[in-house]
Amino acid sequence: MATTPADQNDAAEISYGTAATRIARKVGWRQLIGTAIVLLIALMFARYSWHVPLGVDAERAFYDVRLLMTAPRVPQDPRIVMVVYTDETLEATARRSPLDRSLLAKALTNLDKLGAKGIGIDILIDEEQPEDAELIKAFQGMKTPVHLAFAANATNGVYVQPWQESFMRDFLAKLKPGNVHPTSIRIEADPDGVMRSWPSRPPGLPPLLSNAMARGEPKDDPRFLTYHGSLLYRLPQRTDRPVFSKLPIDLFALPEAAEMLRGQIQGRYVLMGGDISDVDQFDTPATRLSKAGESGTTTGLEIHATMLAQELDGRIPRHIANTALWGAAFLVIVAAVLAGFTELSAARNAIVIVGSVALLVATPLILQRAGFDTQGLPMFGWLGGWTLAFIAASSAGRALASDERRFAQSALGKYLPPDVAKQILRDPDKLALHGEQREIFAMFTDLEGFTQLSSQIAPAMVAQLLNRYLDLLSAVVLEHGGTLDKFVGDAVIAFWGAPISRPDDADRAIRAAMAMYEAGERFRREAPPGVPPIGRTRVGVHMGVAIVGNFGGEGRIQYTALGDSMNAASRLESANKKLLTTLLISGDVVARSTLKCVRPMGRITVRGRSATPMTIYEALPDCDLVQAAALTKILENFDQGDADAISSLRTMISQNPTDLALVNLLERLERIGPGGSYALD
Incomplete structure (x- = not known):
C-alpha cells in the first residue's frame, strides 16, 4: 500500500516523539525539566546580561578592555586645541569660582585675531560679575564663530538653579546680534561614573557643542544630531604628546604673546574650559583600567574634544540589531548543549571548552575592530550562558550516557573482559x-x-x-x-x-x-x-x-x-x-x-x-613438570636419531598405562621416523 507525504510526516513525528520520551525516561523527567529551566535562564542571561546586577559590571569591564585594544593610536590631533584655565591660573588670578572673566575676555579678543575655525566655551556664565561688561564687549566684537555653554534647570537641576538659567538667557540676549551662539555642554556618565557614550538630547536645549562646531564639515553626518552610541576614544602614539594639545589661557592674555602662538590656533577648533584638578573630572575606559595614579581622570573639556574629533572623522560605529543579539544568544546556548551532550575524552573536552571560550571572547573583539558598536554586546552573558548551558547539558548527558554506558558495558561485558570493556567505553577508537x-x-x-x-x-x-x-x-x-x-x-x-x-x-x-x-x-x-x-x-x-x-x-x-x-x-x-x-x-x-x-x-x-x-x-x-621435561628430552633425542628414544617412551607409557595420548604419540613416531610430521586427514 502506498504512503502519502502526510503519512510519512506523521510517522516522523511519532518517531521523534518516541525518541524524546525515551530520552526523558532515561534522563528522568525531573532532571529534564530542571535542565530546560536552566537552559532558559542561560538564554536570558546570554541576551540580557547588560541589565543584570554584577553582570553589567563585568560587561562594562570587558567592553572597556576591547575598546582600548582596538582604539587607534594617533599623533596629536592637528584640528583641535584646548585653551584651559589651570590650577596655576587660579592661583595667579586669585579667583576660583566663578573663573576670572576679564582673562577670558582678553583671551577671546586675542584668539579672534589668530584665525581659529571656531571657538567652543565649556564655561557657564551663570551669575553676575564685575567684569561682565568687558566680557560682553569681547563677545560682541567676535568675528570667529563662538559657541557658549548653556544648561537648563529642567535637565540639570542639581547644578543649575532656575535663577542661574534665567541669568544665562539674559546674558545671551545681550550678545545679539553677533557671532555667539548657545550650545549644550551636556555629557552623561554611566552609573559607574565612566564616560562611554554620547549624551542624550532632551528637548529645549541648544545643539550639542560638537554638533554645533562640526556643522558644515565634509564628513559631518546628520546622524550625529541624535547619536547616542559609544564614544570612540583614541590613544596617543607617544606618552609625552597627548591626543589633544592644551595651552594655558594665560598665554593669550597679551596680544604679543598670543601672536607667537598663531601656528597653534590658525585653522583649528579651539575649546576653552577648565583643566583644574578637582573640578569637572571624569573617568573614561582608559583611566578606569590604568594603574593607580598613572592617568588620573579626564576633563569634561577633553570629552567634548573627543566627541568633536569623532564627528569630524565621521566615525559612527555600526549598530548590532536586536534580532542579531537574540540569534547569537541562541547559537551560544545550542553550541553549549551540543558540547555538553557530546561525550569526549578529557583532552578533547578541554580543547572544546578552551576553544569555545576563546571564540566567545574573540568574537566581540573582532566585531569591535570591524567597526561595530559592541557596547551592549553581552560577551560576559555569552560566557555565563554557555557555562550554565554546558553544565546543564553535561549533567543531563551524563545521566543519559550513564544509562547507555551501563547498557553498553553490560553488552560488551558479555563478549569482552570487564577491564577491556571499560577501556573501550573510555576510548571507543580502540x-x-x-x-x-x-x-x-x-x-x-x-x-x-x-x-x-x-x-x-x-x-x-x-x-x-x-x-x-x-x-x-x-x-x-x-x-x-x-x-x-x-x-x-x-x-x-x-x-x-x-x-x-x-x-x-x-x-x-x-x-x-x-x-x-x-x-x-x-x-x-x-x-x-x-x-x-x-x-x-x-x-x-x-x-x-x-x-x-x-x-x-x-x-x-x-x-x-x-x-x-x-x-x-x-x-x-x-x-x-x-x-x-x-x-x-x-x-x-x-x-x-x-x-x-x-x-x-x-x-x-x-x-x-x-x-x-x-x-x-x-x-x-595437573602440571606434571617432571614428565613434561622427560618427554621433551625423549623427543629431542628421537629427532637426532637416537634409537633408545622409542624405548624410553615405551617405558614412560608403561608407567602411565592410562595415558592414551602417549600411546598415540608412540604410534605416530614409529610411523614417521626422526624429523617427520604426522599428516592428519
Missing part, C-alpha cells in the same frame, strides 16, 4: 570500526559427543545444558581477558590480542584452555540425573596474524577475527580426537608463553597447511 591486521591467540573448543547426546534427551533439557555449559566457558574466557567471538552449537570461539593486546596474552590463553577443561569436567559431574554421560571438553589454541574488526552489513555487524590462525586453531581442536589429547597448543603459542605446564606431542600437518608442519603441545591441568 574498537576499530574496520578490519585491521592483529596478532592474536585463537581458541576453538568442542564438547565431545554433544551432538549425539542432544538426540537422546528432551529439547528443553538440551537448551538448559547448553546454556549452562556455554555460560561456564564464557566466564572462563572473560576471566582470563579474552574476547568472545561467537558460539557455534556447543563450540566456543575466542581470541586474545584484540581489541586490546597484553604482553601476557599467550599465558592467558593457555590458562584459559586449562580452566575450560576443568569447567567442562565440573559440568560433566554436575549433570542432572537421567542425562547420558557427557564427553570431555577439547580445546585448540594457535597464534598468528588475523584480520580483526567489525564485519557485516548495514545495521548488523559482528566483531570477529578472520584468517589462517583461526582455521589452524580449529584444526588443532579437531586433532584432539585423533591424537587422543584434550588441550592442544601450537608451538608458536608456547614460544610466547612463560608457562611450563605443557608437554610436547610431536609434529603434525593439518588440512590446508600441508606445507607447514606444526609443532604441538598438550597443556597439563
Whole structure:
C-alpha cells in the first residue's frame, strides 16, 4: 500500500516523539525539566546580561578592555586645541569660582585675531560679575564663530538653579546680534561614573557643542544630531604628546604673546574650559583600567574634544540589531548543549571548552575592530550562558550516557573482559570500526559427543545444558581477558590480542584452555540425573596474524577475527580426537608463553597447511613438570636419531598405562621416523 507525504510526516513525528520520551525516561523527567529551566535562564542571561546586577559590571569591564585594544593610536590631533584655565591660573588670578572673566575676555579678543575655525566655551556664565561688561564687549566684537555653554534647570537641576538659567538667557540676549551662539555642554556618565557614550538630547536645549562646531564639515553626518552610541576614544602614539594639545589661557592674555602662538590656533577648533584638578573630572575606559595614579581622570573639556574629533572623522560605529543579539544568544546556548551532550575524552573536552571560550571572547573583539558598536554586546552573558548551558547539558548527558554506558558495558561485558570493556567505553577508537591486521591467540573448543547426546534427551533439557555449559566457558574466557567471538552449537570461539593486546596474552590463553577443561569436567559431574554421560571438553589454541574488526552489513555487524590462525586453531581442536589429547597448543603459542605446564606431542600437518608442519603441545591441568621435561628430552633425542628414544617412551607409557595420548604419540613416531610430521586427514 502506498504512503502519502502526510503519512510519512506523521510517522516522523511519532518517531521523534518516541525518541524524546525515551530520552526523558532515561534522563528522568525531573532532571529534564530542571535542565530546560536552566537552559532558559542561560538564554536570558546570554541576551540580557547588560541589565543584570554584577553582570553589567563585568560587561562594562570587558567592553572597556576591547575598546582600548582596538582604539587607534594617533599623533596629536592637528584640528583641535584646548585653551584651559589651570590650577596655576587660579592661583595667579586669585579667583576660583566663578573663573576670572576679564582673562577670558582678553583671551577671546586675542584668539579672534589668530584665525581659529571656531571657538567652543565649556564655561557657564551663570551669575553676575564685575567684569561682565568687558566680557560682553569681547563677545560682541567676535568675528570667529563662538559657541557658549548653556544648561537648563529642567535637565540639570542639581547644578543649575532656575535663577542661574534665567541669568544665562539674559546674558545671551545681550550678545545679539553677533557671532555667539548657545550650545549644550551636556555629557552623561554611566552609573559607574565612566564616560562611554554620547549624551542624550532632551528637548529645549541648544545643539550639542560638537554638533554645533562640526556643522558644515565634509564628513559631518546628520546622524550625529541624535547619536547616542559609544564614544570612540583614541590613544596617543607617544606618552609625552597627548591626543589633544592644551595651552594655558594665560598665554593669550597679551596680544604679543598670543601672536607667537598663531601656528597653534590658525585653522583649528579651539575649546576653552577648565583643566583644574578637582573640578569637572571624569573617568573614561582608559583611566578606569590604568594603574593607580598613572592617568588620573579626564576633563569634561577633553570629552567634548573627543566627541568633536569623532564627528569630524565621521566615525559612527555600526549598530548590532536586536534580532542579531537574540540569534547569537541562541547559537551560544545550542553550541553549549551540543558540547555538553557530546561525550569526549578529557583532552578533547578541554580543547572544546578552551576553544569555545576563546571564540566567545574573540568574537566581540573582532566585531569591535570591524567597526561595530559592541557596547551592549553581552560577551560576559555569552560566557555565563554557555557555562550554565554546558553544565546543564553535561549533567543531563551524563545521566543519559550513564544509562547507555551501563547498557553498553553490560553488552560488551558479555563478549569482552570487564577491564577491556571499560577501556573501550573510555576510548571507543580502540574498537576499530574496520578490519585491521592483529596478532592474536585463537581458541576453538568442542564438547565431545554433544551432538549425539542432544538426540537422546528432551529439547528443553538440551537448551538448559547448553546454556549452562556455554555460560561456564564464557566466564572462563572473560576471566582470563579474552574476547568472545561467537558460539557455534556447543563450540566456543575466542581470541586474545584484540581489541586490546597484553604482553601476557599467550599465558592467558593457555590458562584459559586449562580452566575450560576443568569447567567442562565440573559440568560433566554436575549433570542432572537421567542425562547420558557427557564427553570431555577439547580445546585448540594457535597464534598468528588475523584480520580483526567489525564485519557485516548495514545495521548488523559482528566483531570477529578472520584468517589462517583461526582455521589452524580449529584444526588443532579437531586433532584432539585423533591424537587422543584434550588441550592442544601450537608451538608458536608456547614460544610466547612463560608457562611450563605443557608437554610436547610431536609434529603434525593439518588440512590446508600441508606445507607447514606444526609443532604441538598438550597443556597439563595437573602440571606434571617432571614428565613434561622427560618427554621433551625423549623427543629431542628421537629427532637426532637416537634409537633408545622409542624405548624410553615405551617405558614412560608403561608407567602411565592410562595415558592414551602417549600411546598415540608412540604410534605416530614409529610411523614417521626422526624429523617427520604426522599428516592428519
